[in-house]
Amino acid sequence: MAGLxxxxxxxxxxxxxxxxxxxxxxxxxxxxALRAQxxxxxxxxxxxxxxxxAVGLGKAALDRLRxxxxxxxxxxxxxxxxxxxxxxxxxxxxxxxxxxxxRIQRVRVPLxxxxxxxxSRPNVTCDAGALCLKxxxxxxxRGGSESHHSSTAIHxxxxxxxxxxxxxxxxxxxxxxxxxxxxxLMLSGMADSIDVIVPRGGKSLIARVQQEARVPVIGHLEGIxxxxxxxxxxxxxxxxxxxxxxxxxxxxxxxxxxxxxxAAAARTHLAPLVRELLDAGCEVRGDAATxxxxxxxxxxxESDWSTEYLDAIISVRVVEGVDGAIEHIAHxxxxxxxxxxxxxxxxAERFLARVDSAIVLHNASTQFADGGEFGMGAxxxxxxxxxxxxxxxxxxxxxxxxxxxxxSGQVRP
Amino acid sequence: MAGLxxxxxxxxxxxxxxxxxxxxxxxxxxxxALRAQxxxxxxxxxxxxxxxxAVGLGKAALDRLRxxxxxxxxxxxxxxxxxxxxxxxxxxxxxxxxxxxxRIQRVRVPLxxxxxxxxSRPNVTCDAGALCLKxxxxxxxRGGSESHHSSTAIHxxxxxxxxxxxxxxxxxxxxxxxxxxxxxLMLSGMADSIDVIVPRGGKSLIARVQQEARVPVIGHLEGIxxxxxxxxxxxxxxxxxxxxxxxxxxxxxxxxxxxxxxAAAARTHLAPLVRELLDAGCEVRGDAATxxxxxxxxxxxESDWSTEYLDAIISVRVVEGVDGAIEHIAHxxxxxxxxxxxxxxxxAERFLARVDSAIVLHNASTQFADGGEFGMGAxxxxxxxxxxxxxxxxxxxxxxxxxxxxxSGQVRP
Numbered sequence: 049m050a051g052l053x054x055x056x057x058x059x060x061x062x063x064x065x066x067x068x069x070x071x072x073x074x075x076x077x078x079x080x081a082l083r084a085q086x087x088x089x090x091x092x093x094x095x096x097x098x099x100x101x102a103v104g105l106g107k108a109a110l111d112r113l114r115x116x117x118x119x120x121x122x123x124x125x126x127x128x129x130x131x132x133x134x135x136x137x138x139x140x141x142x143x144x145x146x147x148x149x150x151r152i153q154r155v156r157v158p159l160x161x162x163x164x165x166x167x168s169r170p171n172v173t174c175d176a177g178a179l180c181l182k183x184x185x186x187x188x189x190r191g192g193s194e195s196h197h198s199s200t201a202i203h204x205x206x207x208x209x210x211x212x213x214x215x216x217x218x219x220x221x222x223x224x225x226x227x228x229x230x231x232x233l234m235l236s237g238m239a240d241s242i243d244v245i246v247p248r249g250g251k252s253l254i255a256r257v258q259q260e261a262r263v264p265v266i267g268h269l270e271g272i273x274x275x276x277x278x279x280x281x282x283x284x285x286x287x288x289x290x291x292x293x294x295x296x297x298x299x300x301x302x303x304x305x306x307x308x309x310x311a312a313a314a315r316t317h318l319a320p321l322v323r324e325l326l327d328a329g330c331e332v333r334g335d336a337a338t339x340x341x342x343x344x345x346x347x348x349x350e351s352d353w354s355t356e357y358l359d360a361i362i363s364v365r366v367v368e369g370v371d372g373a374i375e376h377i378a379h380x381x382x383x384x385x386x387x388x389x390x391x392x393x394x395x396a397e398r399f400l401a402r403v404d405s406a407i408v409l410h411n412a413s414t415q416f417a418d419g420g421e422f423g424m425g426a427x428x429x430x431x432x433x434x435x436x437x438x439x440x441x442x443x444x445x446x447x448x449x450x451x452x453x454x455x456s457g458q459v460r461p
Numbered sequence: 462m463a464g465l466x467x468x469x470x471x472x473x474x475x476x477x478x479x480x481x482x483x484x485x486x487x488x489x490x491x492x493x494a495l496r497a498q499x500x501x502x503x504x505x506x507x508x509x510x511x512x513x514x515a516v517g518l519g520k521a522a523l524d525r526l527r528x529x530x531x532x533x534x535x536x537x538x539x540x541x542x543x544x545x546x547x548x549x550x551x552x553x554x555x556x557x558x559x560x561x562x563x564r565i566q567r568v569r570v571p572l573x574x575x576x577x578x579x580x581s582r583p584n585v586t587c588d589a590g591a592l593c594l595k596x597x598x599x600x601x602x603r604g605g606s607e608s609h610h611s612s613t614a615i616h617x618x619x620x621x622x623x624x625x626x627x628x629x630x631x632x633x634x635x636x637x638x639x640x641x642x643x644x645x646l647m648l649s650g651m652a653d654s655i656d657v658i659v660p661r662g663g664k665s666l667i668a669r670v671q672q673e674a675r676v677p678v679i680g681h682l683e684g685i686x687x688x689x690x691x692x693x694x695x696x697x698x699x700x701x702x703x704x705x706x707x708x709x710x711x712x713x714x715x716x717x718x719x720x721x722x723x724a725a726a727a728r729t730h731l732a733p734l735v736r737e738l739l740d741a742g743c744e745v746r747g748d749a750a751t752x753x754x755x756x757x758x759x760x761x762x763e764s765d766w767s768t769e770y771l772d773a774i775i776s777v778r779v780v781e782g783v784d785g786a787i788e789h790i791a792h793x794x795x796x797x798x799x800x801x802x803x804x805x806x807x808x809a810e811r812f813l814a815r816v817d818s819a820i821v822l823h824n825a826s827t828q829f830a831d832g833g834e835f836g837m838g839a840x841x842x843x844x845x846x847x848x849x850x851x852x853x854x855x856x857x858x859x860x861x862x863x864x865x866x867x868x869s870g871q872v873r874p
Contacts, residue, residue: 421563448847453822
């Protein structure tokens with residue numbers, strides 16, 4: 049691992065001085081290699097899936113693991129989309145002059161070496177590697193053992209791209225999963241070579257990272273996302289947003305887990321919303337008021353309000369207006385993404401100002417919590433931290449800056 | 462300490478919804494209180510200075526500890542200058558629309574609760590408290606025991622200001638120095654209530670913070686700052702910059718510690734620069750080439766190149782051109798602040814691009830490494846980290862952001 053760290057630092061020095069054009073050339077060559085090696089990538093993935101099935105990996109995890117031609121093409125397209133983004137490095141973020149004539153620029157620079165620790169999704173190998181390269185950071189990738197063959201095959205395509213552009217292989221390194229001590233070393237033993245850790249995974253990984261990390265972390269806690277339907281909400285809009293927020297894809301962090309309905313709308317909005325969810329195959333766990341509208345609603349217990357189901361299950365509660373919703377979210381939420389459906393502009397603005405989450409929406413689905421949907425290109429995740437990066441983490445969030453000051457002999461009085 | 466944490470979190474919720482006008486009212490009242498209570502602050506400081514002298518505190522530390530009327534007035538003026546800064550909170554940092562009609566804003570919000578751990582300078586109590594308040598963060602201040610009476614008297618003025626503006630006392634809390642466990646708790650036992658730690662102190666404090674912290678840190682490592690004099694440098698400009706960078710104030714982190722002289726200028730520039738330093742009372746520790754120009758130069762040993770003297774001592778080395786300087790700085794520097802003196806624009810641009818420090822200057826003194834000199838108002842320090850904040854940490858660097866998204870019923874396809 050120490051060798052990996054040294055190689056990453058050396059490769060990052062090359063990257064820091066590379067042109068955006070050279071890095072884009074590598075990205076395009078990676079996309080081409082992914083397409084050319086599709087059958088090899090799928091064969092490797094098949095090996096992973098067979099092994100995962102044999103050890104009884106759950107359905108959701110198996111779905112995250114499985115690749116098909118469309119998913120490989122999506123990876124290649126994603127890399128091309130990253131190449132198409134503006135080069136963040138060298139951008140002058142701000143520029144001003146001082147009365148003494150000093151000219152000051154704040155210029156974007158890479159973070160350095162980024163360690164990414166992730167679980168079963170093999171596409172993270174590709175997304176994370178490409179995002180780090182675009183932002184001139186070296187990447188040390190440590191994926192889950194269940195996706196080892198897939199990640200190795202994908203990584204080979206990334207290295208092919210690096211070589212085609214004349215960049216060092218060590219710009220993107222994959223840690224062998226056989227190295228059991230690797231995660232611990234990345235978190236605490238490589239502070240000299242790793243500048244930032246990005247964990248992508250479930251609660252146990254996040255807990256371990258928070259406990260052990262001696263380097264900065266861009267954290268991705270769970271998304272306990274809420275939709276609050278105000279009494280002023282247009283019912284048809286509320287219906288469409290609630291169904292989409294919960295059921296479009298249930299396994300993503302921006303999926304809604306709790307529906308809050310204004311007590312003033314309990315008689316008009318609650319029943320139709322709950323019935324639509326039930327009819328669409330969603331399990332509804334409700335408070336007493338919610339249970340009273342449909343016998344299929346099961347009782348919610350206290351822990352439901354802080355559970356990220358990532359499944360076709362939703363908890364539903366009646367609250368006292370927008371302030372009741374704000375209070376519930378402050379108590380149970382994970383500061384990820386929350387939406388208010390309301391025609392009342394004052395209620396909406398109050399919600400947007402007072403809900404302290406990375407993303408707050410008015411009259412839109414929580415499933416928009418995504419770097420691509422925000423127009424930032426691909427993302428490495430959604431940060432629920434307040435430090436450095438919050439919300440979608442794209443190429444700009446993987447950078448630092450420095451101050452460049454030009455003078456003509458100024459000394460400080 | 463748990464009580465302090467809870468109080469800070471509650472106070473921060475009030476601050477998050479306060480207006481910039483209200484916070485400025487508190488700042489102006491603080492400045493007024495500092496002026497009105499000047500004699501009380503100075504009497505408290507006198508007690509600290511007597512105690513510090515009795516236990517044999519060093520001259521530099523004693524100088525940092527001592528207040529006089531001018532320094533109290535400077536604190537009050539500093540607080541007013543912070544009040545005069547634009548309110549960072551609620552600022553729309555970026556704004557764009559998506560093809561589906563969603564309107565996205567990135568809006569500045571406070572970081573939350575900031576813990577500041579510092580040593581002997583009592584003015585940090587005032588500066589840090591005021592900066593945190595301006596940026597709507599609650600502050601938990603833990604100063605050194607040697608400045609305890611001074612800090613307590615200053616803190617009383619800050620609380621007077623908070624009360625005058627109707628803000629909770631707990632917006633700025635001072636930890637009693639009698640609580641020996643406080644620093645450990647702030648670093649690792651209060652992750653639920655402290656969002657960021659800012660350490661202000663020497664190497665041992667920084668090392669402890671890096672070892673123990675379980676919350677994000679805005680770090681301030683030492684400033685091993687370099688001035689490189691290129692062969693193309695105007696000698697008069699080089700002389701003026703080198704003397705200022707080293708000797709204007711020797712105890713600040715932006716003071717130069719090493720002078721690098723281009724080998725091509727060893728015959729023209731080296732001797733006059735070294736003699737000027739020696740004549741100004743600066744000890745010069747040099748390599749062989751430097752020793753050859755004046756018998757008063759003492760030999761530099763390996764550790765001199767990585768020593769932050771914070772005193773009238775400078776190490777001097779002859780290097781092979783701008784690339785030699787870049788290499789020396791990469792090896793021995795602390796990524797803080799470096800300056801090149803050169804008339805050759807290409808050499809200057811090469812240095813500015815390739816030296817990976819928080820601040821790089823061309824033809825200007827390293828002593829400009831300061832938030833005030835940058836026009837950012839007061840600073841809480843100079844970050845040598847790459848994460849979150851780099852360089853001077855002013856009110857903007859003490860903020861996070863959130864995304865506010867306004868729609869009209871959009872759902873994700």
